[in-house]
Amino acid sequence: MSTEKRQNTLFVGALAKGLRVLRAFDETHTELSLTELAARTGLDKSAVQRLANTLHLEGMLDKDPATRRFRPSHAWLQMAYVYYWSDPLVARAMPRLIELSQQLGETVNMAELSGDHIIYVSRLPCKRTHFAASVVGRRLPALSTSAGRAILSTFPADERAAAVEQWMLARHTPHTTMDRSEIAAAIEEAVQQGYAVSRDQMILNEMAIAAPICGPDGRAFAAVQCSVSAHSWTADKIRRNILPALQDTANAISPGASRS
Amino acid sequence: MSTEKRQNTLFVGALAKGLRVLRAFDETHTELSLTELAARTGLDKSAVQRLANTLHLEGMLDKDPATRRFRPSHAWLQMAYVYYWSDPLVARAMPRLIELSQQLGETVNMAELSGDHIIYVSRLPCKRTHFAASVVGRRLPALSTSAGRAILSTFPADERAAAVEQWMLARHTPHTTMDRSEIAAAIEEAVQQGYAVSRDQMILNEMAIAAPICGPDGRAFAAVQCSVSAHSWTADKIRRNILPALQDTANAISPGASRS
DNA sequence: AAACAAGTATCATAATATAATACTTCGCCA
DNA sequence: TGGCGAAGTATTATATTATGATACTTGTTT
Numbered sequence: 001m002s003t004e005k006r007q008n009t010l011f012v013g014a015l016a017k018g019l020r021v022l023r024a025f026d027e028t029h030t031e032l033s034l035t036e037l038a039a040r041t042g043l044d045k046s047a048v049q050r051l052a053n054t055l056h057l058e059g060m061l062d063k064d065p066a067t068r069r070f071r072p073s074h075a076w077l078q079m080a081y082v083y084y085w086s087d088p089l090v091a092r093a094m095p096r097l098i099e100l101s102q103q104l105g106e107t108v109n110m111a112e113l114s115g116d117h118i119i120y121v122s123r124l125p126c127k128r129t130h131f132a133a134s135v136v137g138r139r140l141p142a143l144s145t146s147a148g149r150a151i152l153s154t155f156p157a158d159e160r161a162a163a164v165e166q167w168m169l170a171r172h173t174p175h176t177t178m179d180r181s182e183i184a185a186a187i188e189e190a191v192q193q194g195y196a197v198s199r200d201q202m203i204l205n206e207m208a209i210a211a212p213i214c215g216p217d218g219r220a221f222a223a224v225q226c227s228v229s230a231h232s233w234t235a236d237k238i239r240r241n242i243l244p245a246l247q248d249t250a251n252a253i254s255p256g257a258s259r260s
Numbered sequence: 261m262s263t264e265k266r267q268n269t270l271f272v273g274a275l276a277k278g279l280r281v282l283r284a285f286d287e288t289h290t291e292l293s294l295t296e297l298a299a300r301t302g303l304d305k306s307a308v309q310r311l312a313n314t315l316h317l318e319g320m321l322d323k324d325p326a327t328r329r330f331r332p333s334h335a336w337l338q339m340a341y342v343y344y345w346s347d348p349l350v351a352r353a354m355p356r357l358i359e360l361s362q363q364l365g366e367t368v369n370m371a372e373l374s375g376d377h378i379i380y381v382s383r384l385p386c387k388r389t390h391f392a393a394s395v396v397g398r399r400l401p402a403l404s405t406s407a408g409r410a411i412l413s414t415f416p417a418d419e420r421a422a423a424v425e426q427w428m429l430a431r432h433t434p435h436t437t438m439d440r441s442e443i444a445a446a447i448e449e450a451v452q453q454g455y456a457v458s459r460d461q462m463i464l465n466e467m468a469i470a471a472p473i474c475g476p477d478g479r480a481f482a483a484v485q486c487s488v489s490a491h492s493w494t495a496d497k498i499r500r501n502i503l504p505a506l507q508d509t510a511n512a513i514s515p516g517a518s519r520s
Numbered sequence: 521a522a523a524c525a526a527g528t529a530t531c532a533t534a535a536t537a538t539a540a541t542a543c544t545t546c547g548c549c550a
Numbered sequence: 551t552g553g554c555g556a557a558g559t560a561t562t563a564t565a566t567t568a569t570g571a572t573a574c575t576t577g578t579t580t
Contacts (some may be wrong), residue, residue, distance in 0.1 A: 009561075044569075046570050047570075050569085
């Protein structure tokens, strides 16, 4: 794309284009034809033909013989499997997250910071919920999530300020906070309390509470989060019934804490 | 690799090599240096340098600035996220799997057939368990799993026979059944009963029971599975306490069944 | 049945991936 | 501390190979 990359002899354009084909698939584009791929990637029809064909032969894309449309293959799931083994936090956290979800009987998630987004790494749904809330790998703007705010609350003040100013925001519900000073206030509250609570940010009637998972330096890179329905919970009830176990779990996961 | 692919003008070698770099990572190789990548892929050092660098720039590989080693990035998780949206079975199954796991209080999985393997698509762990058993995307030889056998049990007799004969087997525990006639017998039992039970196949002291998720033609392509500890369960208790709900769930998920 | 759109195949051309090599940095052991 | 060796990084001439225009085939629509 940018000239720097193209000029660089250490950059393999064909590979980058292949990845662009893979990235053409998303939540709303789960099955794409050749021409749709060409349109979405901005690549030449012939190029897409060759790239998609290669990805198909290599098992990265399934092809419906009837419609000739491409879909993500099981290999996309396997990539997550390999990721899990590569992330030491997951192995450390999993047993405690399971315990927590059993104890609370409510949906428990773990999220990691990924640029200015958080990404859900582990999800243990306990209640029927909106599909997107039960699937790993989802990325959301960190500023709009309790997990992101909990993580940010462990950063030095200047970094917090920079993040609140610059990190992206996107409206997901009519009540998503788009006012950055409000977000700053929420984060400062999290700094004081050691946890973050949010409401109606991503889904209506969803309340979430998150506690940071801190490294030895006190800086968080992940958070344990619990989301509940506002129909059956209040902020106060959450603080009384969820917060203690949530915080214990986050602390137990934090590297530096004693083993099991 | 094979000459057919290389000769084909519709095959982009550079992309295939890039994928080979990605596939160099697995459970036991979660972090690789340039030279290790070259060794594992069989590619030239310079080629790996260019490919890995491209994957890094495109956000597919993280690079530890200190050790210069590459690791799978969060993008690997996002691929799973996109996969989930592309697989209609997942959306259909998720709420019922959650319900089932809550009802049973035991680990519930959904697996799909993928060649001669099954792949875990959804996992709802309820008890502390071995890490690999709590992570999606794991592929296991279908013949050695209750899910695989349950799926196979819905196939016509000749296909069952061919699978039992040809599909791969791998020893995972001292008790993994390596005798194909024993496996054939287990599958015939599943044909009669409509579900499959297995024991000690992948993990010692693990018992599993699986019911097929069938298409309108009666042929299964996935299964709901429940795994429990042999310390607290017997085959009989499983049949009494787990099977009914498990089968109801599998049937409810099967396309053609009435909605919700 | 005709017309069109989408998928597939072919090919000359030039762009670009290649791999040899040289350079730099890092870690190890004397 | 200093020097050796291995690993990572950068450069370049060469020819492999990706490109995209074009022609062909299929199958869908009106």
